[in-house]
Amino acid sequence: MTASTTSPTDQTTSGSRGTTPPVPEGAVAVTVKIRRFNPEVDPEPYWQSFEVPALPTDRVLNLLHYVKWYLDGTLTFRRSCAHGICGSDAMKINGVNRLACKVLMKDLFAGDGKQTTVTIEPIKGLPVHKDLLVDMEPFFEAFRAVKPYLIAYGNEPTRERLQSQADRARFDDTTKCILCACCTTSCPVYWTEGSYFGPAAIVNAHRFIFDSRDEGAEERLDILNDVDGVWRCRTTFNCTDACPRGIQVTKAIQEVKRALLFRRT
Amino acid sequence: MALTTEQPLTIDKPRSSGRPAARRSNFELYSWLFMRLSGLLLVVLVLGHLLIMNILDDGVHRINFGFVAGRWASPFWQLWDLAMLWLAEIHGTNGLRTVINDYARKDATRFWLKMLLYTSMVLILAVGTFVIFTFDPNIGD
Ligand code: HEM
Ligand code: SF4
Ligand code: SF4
Ligand code: FES
Numbered sequence: 001m002t003a004s005t006t007s008p009t010d011q012t013t014s015g016s017r018g019t020t021p022p023v024p025e026g027a028v029a030v031t032v033k034i035r036r037f038n039p040e041v042d043p044e045p046y047w048q049s050f051e052v053p054a055l056p057t058d059r060v061l062n063l064l065h066y067v068k069w070y071l072d073g074t075l076t077f078r079r080s081c082a083h084g085i086c087g088s089d090a091m092k093i094n095g096v097n098r099l100a101c102k103v104l105m106k107d108l109f110a111g112d113g114k115q116t117t118v119t120i121e122p123i124k125g126l127p128v129h130k131d132l133l134v135d136m137e138p139f140f141e142a143f144r145a146v147k148p149y150l151i152a153y154g155n156e157p158t159r160e161r162l163q164s165q166a167d168r169a170r171f172d173d174t175t176k177c178i179l180c181a182c183c184t185t186s187c188p189v190y191w192t193e194g195s196y197f198g199p200a201a202i203v204n205a206h207r208f209i210f211d212s213r214d215e216g217a218e219e220r221l222d223i224l225n226d227v228d229g230v231w232r233c234r235t236t237f238n239c240t241d242a243c244p245r246g247i248q249v250t251k252a253i254q255e256v257k258r259a260l261l262f263r264r265t
Numbered sequence: 266m267a268l269t270t271e272q273p274l275t276i277d278k279p280r281s282s283g284r285p286a287a288r289r290s291n292f293e294l295y296s297w298l299f300m301r302l303s304g305l306l307l308v309v310l311v312l313g314h315l316l317i318m319n320i321l322d323d324g325v326h327r328i329n330f331g332f333v334a335g336r337w338a339s340p341f342w343q344l345w346d347l348a349m350l351w352l353a354e355i356h357g358t359n360g361l362r363t364v365i366n367d368y369a370r371k372d373a374t375r376f377w378l379k380m381l382l383y384t385s386m387v388l389i390l391a392v393g394t395f396v397i398f399t400f401d402p403n404i405g406d
Pocket of ligand 4: 079081082087101
């Protein structure tokens with residue numbers, strides 16, 4: 001396996017796990033083109049391509065592991081569960097925000113025996129620390145700002161806070177968020193103005209605003225009614241398309257707008 | 266372990282966000298609503314205007330001083346044009362306000378671009394309204 005570099009800098013070309021393993025039967029060589037950046041040596045980001053054997057059942061994450069383990073141990077990215085649960089490996093794959101652990105190679109192969117190229121970039125709108133690793137703090141700051149926890153006043157109940165099935169269903173969709181940031185970093189408004197709370201924060205506010213056990217809806221609606229709140233959304237649906245959990249993100253945002261328009265004012 | 270940091274040993278509370286408190290104002294809500302309502306009215310006003318000025322009869326070829334004078338003799342068309350002027354101007358200004366909010370990087374840039382925008386809006390509204398109400402068909406006499 002060879003790594004072709006377009007960088008002026010000298011990259012280590014050995015992986016973190018030694019020699020390459022045997023290529024499995026049925027694997028196809030694909031080009032993995034990665035947007036790389038090491039702030040300590042690179043003046044600016046550049047593209048680097050690797051040849052990697054891929055099975056149709058591989059996820060993009062497997063290819064990144066291959067690069068890191070056998071070709072270039074300096075490649076930096078986040079991942080934890082590798083099963084679409086922890087939300088740590090959001091990245092821009094072939095131009096769209098996806099979790100690397102949820103994109104199957106069989107869906108990316110170019111037809112007709114053409115060479116397959118998979119481009120991988122860091123998610124957009126957050127500062128890049130290194131390679132595919134971005135600073136998530138601005139994202140989590142917006143999350144914290146909408147008070148994403150149960151707010152209840154008065155005496156604690158002596159038993160569970162009960163809720164009907166219908167009341168639970170009201171906000172079921174937005175409980176599924178894994179805070180991966182695929183949505184917020186696909187939002188053109190967030191790209192240009194980082195103070196916009198962004199779809200993920202609104203999804204998590206929605207999860208409590210429409211929870212019958214919660215009493216903090218007015219506080220959160222006030223926050224989302226201000227200049228960086230829901231009125232900034234231009235209804236472009238990028239966030240809904242990006243969400244790996246299939247959450248109807250734009251719909252949740254519209255429901256918050258509707259609550260502001262018709263429940264109050 | 267030796268402490269090498271010169272920064273005070275404080276850390277933000279886990280729930281802090283560093284944003285100013287919400288302003289409890291419905292301005293953004295009304296501005297959003299206004300874009301939709303004025304947009305609806307503009308469909309009728311602007312398309313009607315384009316139809317009359319560019320398509321009916323001879324279209325643009327019949328437009329001259331007399332044609333405009335004839336239309337503005339009627340309070341109906343005066344009101345039509347007045348509504349179109351105000352709605353389109355405020356709609357466009359509010360739209361550009363959104364765009365400036367999105368794209369301006371510095372607070373000072375944002376502030377001055379908006380001042381420029383609001384000044385131009387006031388001037389255009391004033392001059393336009395003035396013309397509609399004080400138009401004199403016998404100006405050349
Ligand atoms: C013909 C009827 C029109 C309709 C139905 C209409 C509708 C709308 C709506 C609904 C928005 C809000 C979009 C959003 O928040 O996502 C908008 C934005 C805007 N409109 Fe109009 N509009 C019309 C005519 C005009 C005219 C005549 C002007 C110029 C004077 C104009 C300038 C703008 C601008 C600058 C924006 C902001 C764009 C942005 O948010 O990025 N529109 N329009
Ligand atoms: S629908 Fe709204 S929040 Fe979602 S990407 Fe578009 S502008 Fe951003
Ligand atoms: S709403 Fe979806 S895309 Fe956005 S952070 Fe949550 S899981 Fe990720
Ligand atoms: S690694 Fe946990 S979601 Fe992909």
